[in-house]
Amino acid sequence: MSGRVVVVGEVVDGRPTRLSTEVATLGRRLGEALGRPVVGVLVGAGAGEAGASLAAYLPEVLTVELPDLADLAPAPRVAAETAALVEPEDGPILVGASPDGRDVAGALSVLLDRPVLANAVAVEAGPEGPTAVKTIFGGKLVVRSRFVGPPGIVTVRPSSVDAAPADAPGRVVARTATAVALGPPVRRLERILETAGEVPLEEAAVVVVGGRGVGGAEGFALLEELAALLGGTVGATRAAVDAGWIGYARQIGQTGKVVKPRLYLGLGVSGAIQHKVGMQTAETIVAVNRDPDAPLAEYADLYVVGDLFEVGRALVAELRRRRDAGTT
Amino acid sequence: MRIVVLTKPVPDPASGQDRLGPDHRVDRAAAPAVLNGNDEYALEAALRLVESHGGEITLLAMAPATAPETLRKGLAMGAHRAVLVTDPALAGSDIRSTVGVLAAALAGLEFDLVLAGIDTSDGFAGVVPAALATLLGLPLLSNAAAIEPDPAAGRVRVRRIIQGGYDVLEAPLPALVSCTQALGAPRYPSLKGIMAARSKEVAVRSLADLGPTRWPVGGAAAATAVVAVDPPPARGATRTIRASAVEAAREIADFLAARRLLP
Secondary structure, three states, X not given: OOOOEEEEOOEEOOEEOHHHHXXXXXXXXXXXXXXXXXXXXXXXXXXXXXXXXXXXXXXXXEEEEOHHHHHEOOHHHHHHHHHXXXXXXXXOEEEEOOHHHHHHHHHHHHXXXXXXXXXXXXXXXXXXXXXXXXXXXXXXXXXXXXEOOOOOEEEEXXXXXXXXXXXXXXXXXXXXXXXXXXXXXXXXXXXXXXXXXXXXXXXXXXEEEEOHHHOOHHHHHHHHHHHHHHOOEEEEOXXXXXXXXXXXXXXXXXXXXXXXXXXXXXXXXOOOHHHHOOOOOOOEEEEEEOOOXXXXXXXXXXXXXXXXXXXXXXXXXXXXXXXXXXXX | OEXXXXXXXXXXXXXXXXXXXXXXXXXXXXXXXXEOHHHHHHHHHXXXXXXXXXXXXXXXXXXXXXXHHHHHHHHHHOOOEEEEEOOHHHOOOOHHHHHHHXXXXXXXXXXXXXXXXXXXXXXXXXXXXXXXXXXXXXXXXXXXXXXXXXXXXXXXXXXEEEOOEEEEEEEEOOEEEEEOXXXXXXXXXXXXXXXXXXXXXXXXXXXHHHOOOOOOOXXXXXOEEEEEEEOOOOOOOOEEEOOOHHHHHHHHHHHHHHOOOOO
């Protein structure tokens, strides 16, 4: 039997994350293209329950239930259990590039002695084996890389593929925990949830983003209103976060999140390179800015030169009118 | 507290000049090098820890021989010394080789904490902290928004950013912490700091100085290879609108409706 493509999923609240279902979809298609079997691995508290959901995307999912993981930082244990399920001939091993996924991938690379190709937006079946596609320098270049020798680990960026279930659901195989994490355990003392239930920025289909031009925390109320009307969530530039108008969790860009929404609507955002790296792969980019020469004017699909508050309020009114008239 | 801050000189993303050379490696002559943005947050966190707990900060970088100039900024901010691992044989090393080299360099240093940025602006991989912690058998506290060491008790607490909030994590020292912008804005070097940095030590280490590394290094040993480099697919042309707010709003709504982006 040739080696398997391995999809390492992530469990949150007894469900696979959306990113996990995206990576599973990518892994299934890659397996078909390479002519190799595909297997999913889910480790953690609630893995058994989550396995059935992930099996909608994959022919087979191995689950390792770890109820005590709730009291620990998960990555070392997840990596150790995953490593125990990977055979030497298996690969590539696909991991979602979430914060936990990056930690798992880094640990796996050492435990399995495998190289890493990071931050892929696609994985192709190249003539010399699996080829990871990524962008560098803030999207200026698209680089295709392969493994020299046996395939290793590929981390996959959120929203790189649309999750699509397989024709028929796969089977779930429960495995017993066997591995021990290296090093002293990192204990979790407490979990503080401030905005539980909010759509993660990386997963939002519509992101309404405020920059320096928003002028203050109160200015973001308009953005919240627009986001609600568009079925999206609010993001911000570093300038707005540094000014304390909105939390760091909402920051898009170089030292914040990378998003790939269907719609990016920027208000008072100049679109400098540090921000651009986090949003330029948005499908549609619309911007409102007083400055006709801001960088965003060069790569937006639609660029409105104007006052963000005047245009923003008019847009709220227009969207409400269309919603109420049912003409959209 | 003895703190090592991992620092990577990267092409300045703001320069617009970052590019790859014909060998598919970063063309380091094309763009000025700066300290990686997230590493500056790590250094700032280290400086604050040393201000409240005492101790010393060592910058550790694996970089070309020109890196001391870049590291000088970190020394001007207040780091006490720097260790630069540089060797022509390291050029073209992949992520895993880099981890092996950093681990070998750390083995020669004494520390209670290793701080690293969560990722770098050039590669954006974000897997080095976890790989390094695993290789060294150190506890990993990642995505830190706050770091509270208790050196007397030999442990550290970290507020780790998760979706929708924080986890409070605790581990024994020594430990490795990956750092985010939420730790606080890096300070600007003072004139005094800049002057002092000139006489601070940048210890240069070759591969031979380090001794054996976990994986072979350099481009020839890399377990990953670039196959192709292309420009990104072009975005469509920009449509610019200058109109009254009401007309502009109608245009936006029409545009979104045409693209089926209205709920």
